[in-house]
Amino acid sequence: MAGRTVRLVLLVGAAALASGSQGDREPVYRDCVLRCEERNCSGGALKHFRSRQPIYMSLAGWTCQDDCKYECMWVTVGLYLQEGHKVPQFHGKWPFFRFLCFQEPASAVASFLNGLASLVMLCRYRTSVPASSPMYPTCVAFAWKMDYFCASTVILHSVYLCCVRTVGLQRPAVASAFRALLLLMLTAHVSYLSLVRFDYGYNLAANVAIGLVNAAWWLTWCLRNRQRLPHVHKCIVVVLLLQGLSLLELLDFPPLFWVLDAHAIWHVSTIPVHVLFFSFLEDDSLYLLKESEAKFKLD
Secondary structure: HHHHHHHHHHHOHHHHOOOOOOOOHHHHHHHHHHHHHHHHHOOHHHHHHHHHHHHHHOOOOOHHHHHHHHHHHHHHHHHHHHHOOOOOOOEEOOOOOOEEEOOOHHHHHHHHHHHHHHHHHHHHHHHHOOOOOOOOOHHHHHHHHHOOOOHHHHHHHHHHHHHHHHHHHHHHHHHHHHHHHHHHHHHHHHHHHHHHOOHHHHHHHHHHHHHHHHHHHHHHHHHHHHOOOOHHHHHHHHHHHHHHHHHHHHOOOOOOOOOHHHHHHHHOHHHHHHHEEEHHHHHHHHHHHHHHHHHHHHH
């Protein structure tokens, strides 16, 4: 027992000097994974594992090695808690209780609810706003990207949406050129993370930087037009809420009940923000439609 305690303390002290996460550097974890893979992940034992593995686990890509890492993670967590140490991360992530094939079930459910809210509001938008509205194609495309693409894409598309609203309606060529620039930035960003190095710190910094540009641009436009367009107060609230809620993504703590972490809380918290933002888009699109119809009558 004393030997384990000394080893854990030494590991904590060397954490800043070594690569990887504290938990997966622990010798107990490494030895456990090695023994588990030798015992279960080759020959007849592997066939037995695959025959007993639920179909949804194999379809989700869970391998015998993944299962060993999951089981050994909890063995190591138990030792840390038993010795009174803080819970470590493993391979860059906190330990989560697995549910079915979901390693982070709360985040999965929260993401689904987030996407469902976006889909419901998209249907409402398409019902209430005619396709002839100047902002209709851009807003619909934005909604689908919120459902299917990553955070970087959503933020960049929000910047593009702001460009179209503030500049592009009068100067379409400028909006087209800016869109090409954003697509180039997104391609470079995704290529670096996929082909060179997946750097969580860089990804977070990039998203924060472009998020600040997005917030500053929208707020500047809203404040300049708050007297002429009463509905822009919804956009102001959305931008401020998103900036405040984004702080949740910067928090780093072990998941509550091994299920609920800051990322899941962020997803749940942003559901009403989506509803309010689509309400703003609906009001603004209807306003632009009335404005374009009035100009057409004058002409």
